[in-house]
Every structure is written in structure tokens, then in C-alpha cells.
Amino acid sequence: MWRSAFLALSTNRGVHHVATRSTLAKKVASRFIAGETLTTAIEAAREINRWGASVELDYLGESVLDERQAEEAAAAYLQILDAIAEAGVGSHVSLKPSQMGQELSDTLCEQNIESVVERAAGYGSFVWVDMESSPYTERTVELYKRLRARHENVGIALQAYLHRCKADLREIVSVGGTIRLCKGAYQEPAQVAFPEKRDVDRNYALLSEMLLTSGLFQALGTHDEKMIDHTVEFVKARDLSKEGFEFQMLYGVRRDLQEKLIQEGYNLRVYVPFGDQWYPYFMRRLAERPANLFFLMGNLAREAMPTR
Ligand SMILES: Cc1cc2nc3c(=O)[nH]c(=O)nc-3n(C[C@H](O)[C@H](O)[C@H](O)COP(=O)(O)OP(=O)(O)OC[C@H]3O[C@@H](n4cnc5c(N)ncnc54)[C@H](O)[C@@H]3O)c2cc1C
Known part of the structure; x- marks a missing residue:
């Protein structure tokens, strides 16, 4: 099910627009993409x-x-x-x-x-x-x-x-x-x-x-x-x-x-x-492996933690 969800999101232009402007999304995507x-x-x-x-x-x-x-x-x-x-x-x-x-x-x-x-x-x-x-x-x-x-x-x-x-x-x-x-x-x-x-x-x-x-x-x-x-x-x-x-x-x-x-x-x-x-390519990589979702969530959680 997660695979279909990510693949459906990979062609969603609205999410594409938001994700490519997010610094965090760029950071997470950089695992699969050699820069811009x-x-x-x-x-x-x-x-x-x-x-x-x-x-x-x-x-x-x-x-x-x-x-x-x-x-x-x-x-x-x-x-x-x-x-x-x-x-x-x-x-x-x-x-x-x-x-x-x-x-x-x-x-x-x-x-x-x-x-x-x-x-x-x-x-x-x-x-x-x-x-x-x-x-x-x-x-x-x-x-x-x-x-x-x-x-x-x-x-x-x-x-x-x-x-x-x-x-x-x-x-x-x-x-x-x-x-x-x-x-x-x-x-x-x-x-x-x-x-x-x-x-x-x-x-x-x-x-x-x-x-x-x-x-x-x-x-x-x-x-x-x-x-x-x-x-x-x-x-x-x-x-x-x-x-x-x-x-x-x-x-x-x-x-x-x-x-x-x-x-x-x-x-x-x-x-x-x-x-x-990089957005559709990145979403296809997330769709391929459930563990990538945890990788994404881990980064989101770390970002949300208050820094000292
Ligand atoms: C060089 C290359 C070019 C490609 N070109 C195309 C193309 O033109 N068209 C197309 O439809 N597809 C393309 N693909 C993607 C391909 O179709 C598969 O979707 C992708 O490679 C995952 O399949 P797999 O053979 O690795 O086996 P899977 O059974 O999916 O995965 C086997 C193991 O590989 C690892 N793994 C696989 N994918 C990931 C991931 N995203 N993140 C982390 N670990 C992962 C995991 O350990 C997993 O258990 C390409 C793949 C490669 C390697």
C-alpha cells in the first residue's frame, strides 16, 4: 500500500511544488541525488x-x-x-x-x-x-x-x-x-x-x-x-x-x-x-523500500526537535 501511495504522490504537482522548495526535503533527497x-x-x-x-x-x-x-x-x-x-x-x-x-x-x-x-x-x-x-x-x-x-x-x-x-x-x-x-x-x-x-x-x-x-x-x-x-x-x-x-x-x-x-x-x-x-525520482526511491520511509521520518523528527 505504501508503494502505491508514494507512486501516486510522485506525479502530484502540488506536493512536487511544495517539496522542491523545502530545505528538509532537499536534505533527505540528497542521499539519492548528487546535488543540483x-x-x-x-x-x-x-x-x-x-x-x-x-x-x-x-x-x-x-x-x-x-x-x-x-x-x-x-x-x-x-x-x-x-x-x-x-x-x-x-x-x-x-x-x-x-x-x-x-x-x-x-x-x-x-x-x-x-x-x-x-x-x-x-x-x-x-x-x-x-x-x-x-x-x-x-x-x-x-x-x-x-x-x-x-x-x-x-x-x-x-x-x-x-x-x-x-x-x-x-x-x-x-x-x-x-x-x-x-x-x-x-x-x-x-x-x-x-x-x-x-x-x-x-x-x-x-x-x-x-x-x-x-x-x-x-x-x-x-x-x-x-x-x-x-x-x-x-x-x-x-x-x-x-x-x-x-x-x-x-x-x-x-x-x-x-x-x-x-x-x-x-x-x-x-x-x-x-x-x-528531483521530486518524482526521489518518490520512486522512497516507494521501493519501506525502510526509506523510516529514514525520512527520522530526519523529520530530528528537524522537529528543539535545538539548544
Ligand atoms: C541503474 C539503474 C537504472 C534504472 N533505470 C530504470 C528505468 O529506466 N526504468 C525503471 O522503471 N526503473 C529503473 N530502475 C529502477 C528499478 O526498476 C527498480 O525499481 C529498483 O532498482 C529496485 O529494484 P531492485 O532490482 O533493486 O530490487 P528490489 O527487490 O526492489 O530491492 C532489492 C534490495 O535492494 C535494495 N533497494 C532497492 N531499492 C532501494 C531503494 N530505493 N533504497 C534503498 N534500498 C533499495 C534493498 O536492500 C532491497 O531489499 C533502475 C535501476 C537501476 C539500478
Whole structure:
């Protein structure tokens, strides 16, 4: 129930408005967000590189309903790629189609993303396309296939909670695409997604095996130790190379596990979001884990305590 409540709040514009002006909310969100500026994001990326992981920077923003804003978001990504190259940090970028104008027009969205992909190609870098809620899945998969036909340096997130995920995965692998497999972070009806966690986990394990044996470099985006152990065992049993894939995890989540994987010689990429549009992203992170709610409450309680 708490999951649905947080996911419903994540799209509430009134709460969004209030939360992004609250100093306390910003402080709590900073566990998951590497500040509001490109400078703080580059510093975070440098620090992550230092302990052995690579990065993908996400300039927060979604559901853009204005053409100019979508173009500005694409221009911001060009600047981010320039800054990554100038700073010499090991980082890709990750973006959301709805930030690039998908809700306005597929053509606009594709042009915006393609400009980022082309700039990234010039730097030998890579662009990840995040997957949003299910009304956009079909359009995003089709958009990805068109982009992938023209550029090699672009990957797409797929969500194992969706019934259609296996079919999408097969199709994208068949065109040589690169996938980040995650479980899925949105509120979805049972017609399109498995409602039970055990079914999502079962599907995730099955699909990760398909990716690992695809013969293409792929990514597994999860913090679930059971999924990670399954992958590690599968890779050992099949004598697969650790270089054929990477784990991906979110900034601020299971840092212990992140460091353990690095120590064991696995590739790890950390997804580092930044920017002032952090509210929906933060609410999805709260929805993922009840303990995050206690973390939030603890901060609220400390703030309410009289100071001496
Ligand atoms: C790199 C990356 C990119 C992603 N991109 C997308 C995307 O494009 N589209 C999309 O829908 N989803 C995306 N996600 C989110 C993903 O779909 C899940 O919602 C999220 O990763 C939680 O699932 P899990 O696999 O970690 O497993 P879960 O079973 O949810 O969690 C397993 C364990 O991980 C830890 N954990 C998980 N989430 C949190 C959290 N928020 N705070 C603290 N601990 C936590 C807990 O210890 C938990 O017990 C992405 C995730 C990653 C790692």
C-alpha cells in the first residue's frame, strides 16, 4: 500500500511544488541525488571513478509538455557530455524520453535524443534511454530500434515486471541492441505487469540469463542480492566472461554491495542523478523500500526537535 501511495504522490504537482522548495526535503533527497548542479554531479562521478566504478549521469526531468523545454533538456545533455570529456571522468549519460518531448511528438523526441547520441559518439561515449510507465513502452522500444539502426552507442532500459519484456528483449537483442535490465519502478496494472514480487524476480532471473548468453555486452540494473548471486553463479557455471556485462546500481543505494562487486572484479556502473527536478525520482526511491520511509521520518523528527 505504501508503494502505491508514494507512486501516486510522485506525479502530484502540488506536493512536487511544495517539496522542491523545502530545505528538509532537499536534505533527505540528497542521499539519492548528487546535488543540483553539473559541477556537483561531475565531482560525484570523479569520486565514484576513484573507487573503481564507472558512472551514468542522469539530468533529472520528465513529463515535459513544452517544446522549448524539451530542446533545452537536450542542450543540457550536450553540455553534460562536454563536461564529462573535459573533466576526463568515466561516465555515460542516461535520459528519459518524456524529458525529450515524447509526450508532444515522437519526431521531436527522436531528434532531441539523436542530437545527444551524436555528440556522445564524437566522444566515444554512450547514451542510455530510460524506460518510463507502460503507456510509453511501445513507442520507446520503436524509437530505440530506429536509433539503434543508425547508431551503435545507445542502449535501452527494459522492465522485467512487464509481461511483454521477454518479447522486447528478444527483438532488441536480434537487432544487436544493448539492454539495461531492471525490475521496473512505476505503478502498473496487472494486465501489463506481474503484481507479485516473486513473479517479477523469477522473470528477472530468466531474462538476465538470456542477456548473459546473448553474445552482446549487456547491463543488469539491480540491488537485489538474490538476483546478483544468481548472475554470479550463472556466469561461473557457464564460464562466461565478467567483461561481457556490467552491473548497474543507483547512487545512494547499497554502497556496500557496490564495493563488494568491484572487489570481486565485476564491472559496475553507478547511475548518478542530479538537477533540481528531483521530486518524482526521489518518490520512486522512497516507494521501493519501506525502510526509506523510516529514514525520512527520522530526519523529520530530528528537524522537529528543539535545538539548544
Ligand atoms: C541503474 C539503474 C537504472 C534504472 N533505470 C530504470 C528505468 O529506466 N526504468 C525503471 O522503471 N526503473 C529503473 N530502475 C529502477 C528499478 O526498476 C527498480 O525499481 C529498483 O532498482 C529496485 O529494484 P531492485 O532490482 O533493486 O530490487 P528490489 O527487490 O526492489 O530491492 C532489492 C534490495 O535492494 C535494495 N533497494 C532497492 N531499492 C532501494 C531503494 N530505493 N533504497 C534503498 N534500498 C533499495 C534493498 O536492500 C532491497 O531489499 C533502475 C535501476 C537501476 C539500478
